[in-house]
Amino acid sequence: MKFLELSNGARMPVVGFGTWQSTDEVLERALEAALQAGYRHIDTAYLYNNEEAIGRVLRRWLDAGRVRREDLFVVTKLPMIGYQKEKVEKYLRRSLEALQLSHVDLYLLHQAWGMQERGEDRLPMDETGELLLDHSTDHVSLWKGMEEQVEAGRARAIGLSNFNSRQIKRIVESARVQPACLQVEVYLYFQQRELVAFCKALDIAVCAYGPLGSPSMIQAFSSMGGDTDKIPRVDPLHDPTVLHIARKHSKTPAQVLLRHTVQRGIAVIPKSSDATRIRENLQVLDFLLDEDDVEKLDSLDRGSKYRLFSGNINKGMDRHPEYAYNEPY
Template identity: 50%
Template sequence: MACKINIDLGNGKQMPALGFGTWQATDAELENALESALEAGYRHIDTAYVYENEAVIGRVLTKWIKDGRLKREDLFIVTKLPPTGNKPSGVEKFLTRSLKNLNVDYLDLYLVHTPFTFAERGEDIHPFNENGEILIDTSTDHVAVWKEMEKQLKAGKTKSIGISNFNKKQIERILSNCEIKPSNLQIELHLYFQQNELVNYCKGKGITITAYSPLGAPGIGVLLKKLNAAKEIPDELANETVKKIAEKYNVTPAQILLRYTVQRGIAAIPKSINPTRIKANISIFHFELDNGDITELKALDQGSSGRVCDFKFFKGIDKHPEYPFPECL
């Protein structure tokens, strides 16, 4: 059975509140995990051009549709404009590529992945120089990019458009110059980094929120280790308050973290390749946290110090004029 809890995007469309994240998995791992996710009821599938897994996702979804197990309209597919394409000329180009990779005629939500831009160097999605620094393009123009995003929506290539990793000032710039406002902002958000100010701002503007790394960013820790930039990633699943509340409801700590996020009216896209965890992660709608639980969990917020994904694993990214996290400079 598919997840029945949805978030209203404010444009007549709805997004399942619990989605399936797909970042950092091999093709074989993702193919098996996505099969498990679809069987468990996930219909909101989140990916990105830079994840380099759209084609795998497309193969699995196409098979389910051809087998009659799903219809295209049952799915909510999200992907993102890569940093190398974050310019007016890149929007249609990369959206068209993503549609081809996913083997679909339209997306349900297309996001600008980052507010900064990488230089284009052939097909290199992460262009580095000889010193290991990311090659940046400082000509980023959010308003011009957003106008191209609006064109893609009007052309029917995506049902909704949004942004990811943008800060309040950058969002305000788009809102002050747009014809169609963003339907969604996808950001790092979890127990230790609850982003209350930005969430409240967006809710006031009618912009929905999707939380990536809702279980505390262990995937980012894996990436940092690969890049020899490892730092301590707190284990939110081992938090004593979380474990206590999980025992109270006879659920897992992960289910508590996800329920807390969704109960705030925020979508969450946990990623797992473990079939048991995949099934458990979506099984969060049979209980509701009470006010006491909410108070205890809210108190665990660490503010900006809880941020894990500051993008500094891209050496030199903080030199970009649109680097979104001034508190990390």
């Protein structure tokens, strides 16, 4: 395994295991396969409602001595319904209890926009299916609550997900504990070069979700009331350039896509429930894309019009004053 060194000195495995959109039974089998294959970077979120399943698998491995806690890198995220300083600890403690851990290695703000807290609803909506937003979201105050989790030992590092450069800069300028990582959408047709360069200049590591172009997202979000007709239809796994490079290196198209992102110094968290693909997704560190490969893949970037995860996914999110995607990067 190769690692990205975070600003706090911790090492984040450059290939992690994504866990969004899996039933508990499927996820437990997949996580077992991932740990057997050698994954140690596990990504989840309170919003995913799967932390208990992950916790059961991790506890089995830890209790059996099959893995040491210090070798795991576990990431979870504060839900948007917890976006007040005084609520951060409550939701992190819930995640830790579900994960059966005393700390997480990285705790992220899941989105730039906050929501109203309504009972135990993780994604509260009104009767029309529109998100119940909290328009008073205060990133600077909220970050203080995140810093307190580091100081209490419940999170080794803290970071952001789905924030733009202006929002990141605001937090950096006020922070005692600097953001260690930005998790954001990056894939072949949306390479986010400006945002990645901005983060690297601030010593903020970048982790890419959806690095294969999120082939199952249309199905996933159609059940959430989003306008999936506006999501670009892409298939980078069958792009002719990707297929050609895969044949050249005797690798799968997925391995080429992951290698392209990893070679840029960006971590990746592909998600799969198939044991063979889980193993293959980890096998991207034993070959190198040459200069011609990289040039061809770089040229396929189509910019922000090919962003897949945006305001058409959940009805109303783009009405929040901290909606992140109305700016260039």
